[in-house]
Amino acid sequence: MTLLYFAWVREKIGISEESLTPPANVRTVDDLMTWLASRSAGHADAFADRKLVKAAVDQVHVQARADVQGAKEVAFFPPVTGG
Amino acid sequence: MTLLYFAWVREKIGISEESLTPPANVRTVDDLMTWLASRSAGHADAFADRKLVKAAVDQVHVQARADVQGAKEVAFFPPVTGG
Amino acid sequence: MPGHTGNVRVQEAPFDPGAEINGFLARNPNSGGIASFIGQMRDFRGTDRSGGEKVSAMTLEHYPGMAEKQFEALIADARQRWALDDALLIHRHGKLHPSEAIVLVATASAHRADALSACEFLIDWLKTQAPFWKKEVSSGGAAWVAAQSTDEARAKRW
């Protein structure tokens, strides 16, 4: 699974992209955030307040309860501010 | 008083502008239409269906009951179709 | 103060919509949002839509003096209702050819909602208040365009 991080999520984690294989018990976006938060101080910082972090699975916006099993690309980022 | 006519009102009357002094009993736009309609076949034709004719007194849109006494310029025209 | 000169133009000559919008952007460098509406004469020559005659040209009659005055009044009204930095209204008169711009409305604001609403308000009211009359020339002759009741209804929403 490719993990992508943008804006301050990227800055806190310290990298923009990583390739990981989450354990089988990681089923949802929320599970994935819990698991990622355990991987480094930067990850923990980025996911400290999950209400501030949005997610996209295979380039489609999703809620925290969305399934990530079988996903190729999961992205985490703050609320968007384009336009 | 300067009378101005636009679009098919102008075409029916046959002139775009005339200078007239209405009698004292012409108080409103509606009175003015009645008086003008008596002046020629073209005028009568233009004001045959008054619901179709709009008016402006001194370049401000007005209703048929509006006062024309003291007006310098009164214009008659169909509903506008610009833009 | 920006926005109080050159806000209204009624002209016979064609104008370049993109150049006008760029000029409007340049004179409003502090406005985050610029909304615009362009009305153009549809080109019916090549693609005859839904029956009817092909319109080859159009004449726009107008009431000189009142047209400009009405535009100024509409802009003043829009400024009362929304936080506008600037507004621009350009309207052609005389003979028009297919694909030429007839009207341009542009509004500038720090807030996009204000720019968008004011732009819509101006074109809606212009359609029912600005003293212009379209006559279409087709192979079947020339005919005055009838006013649309939907225009009246849209303007009344504001």
Next chain:
Amino acid sequence: MPGHTGNVRVQEAPFDPGAEINGFLARNPNSGGIASFIGQMRDFRGTDRSGGEKVSAMTLEHYPGMAEKQFEALIADARQRWALDDALLIHRHGKLHPSEAIVLVATASAHRADALSACEFLIDWLKTQAPFWKKEVSSGGAAWVAAQSTDEARAKRW
């Protein structure tokens, strides 16, 4: 069929809003109404509004691939809701300077109401759905711009 090529561009290079609008007009000669919205980076250098630091530059981070996909989805949604002849979305990324255009939305329709509503819908939804993040650089340092709850509320209206 018009409108199905070149509807979405996400680019680092500056673009010329007026030239883009003229190109959009040229490719839609049968559309009577063209609505557009331009978001530009406000020039805070000369006129420091309402306190805060002067913003000298901005960086727009984006999610390549998803950005284009999201724009295509928004246009497809707009086409379902309104009678659109065409739509165009251009969005910058990377480093921006004051008074440069960030985003352009343009819509074309035979009916001005459809063009205006679709334009507003697209910019409203783009603000809450398009994966872009603004970082402002001022004399006080660099800071990510916070999302506005009013944007979320505006988008939900549709």
